[in-house]
Amino acid sequence: MSMIPAGSEVDYVVTYLEMCENPNLSAPALPPEVRLEHALNPPVWMFFTLYDAVGRDYEWRDKHGEDPAEVASFVQDPKVEMWVAYAHGWPQGFFMLDFREQGTCDLAYFGMVPEAVGKGIGGRLLDTALAKGWNGAGVERMTVNTCTLDHPRALALYQRAGFVPMRSEDLSRILTRDRDPARLPD
DSSP states (O other): OOOBOTTOEEEEEEEEEEEOSOOOOOOOOOOTTEEEEEESSOOHHHHHHHHHHHHGGGTOOGGGGSOHHHHHHHHTOTTEEEEEEEETTEEEEEEEEEOOSTTEEEEEEEEEOGGGTTSSOHHHHHHHHHHHHHTSTTOOEEEEEEETTSOTTHHHHHHHHTOEEEEEEEEEEEOSSOBOGGGSOO
16 A cells, blocks of 8 residues: 555544453553553643554544643543553553543554554553453443544454454544654555
8 A cells, every 4th residue: 555645534443342351350460661650640642642652653643633632631630540661761662551430441542653563562552451441440341433544453352352342433624733643654
């Protein structure tokens, strides 16, 4: 596939998924070189650093268009948790758990930086996110969404983890940067 230039309009599908039964996972052991840290009251710049590092190839840009005060309110809400996986002195990936809706934990963000994809961390990090999400007080279901602009294996990964598609939405957007499908792993 060839480069899709910035300014091109692309169609994509957003899939909304949920998991209504607790898989009773324990957080798996991460590789010995990986440590997971809970970012307490993280600064917004840290969120954007991880958001951009993970999502730059997948058109993650929506948060950049939001009111900065709303982004700060989300990132620093005590009912929203940011967890960062570090190895070799730099972030490998992150996830965010949103407990603001009664009885629901939304896996608001999950992803690996490009240099960490395929290194055996992502699946265990997702299981860790699920274990932490289901351990939230009063959680009766977990939700997540992904789209066809995300990593090509994202939807299948969430389904293997136990999420079930509930609905989908067809959308389009204008690319803000060149999209090189060759950079996206199969």
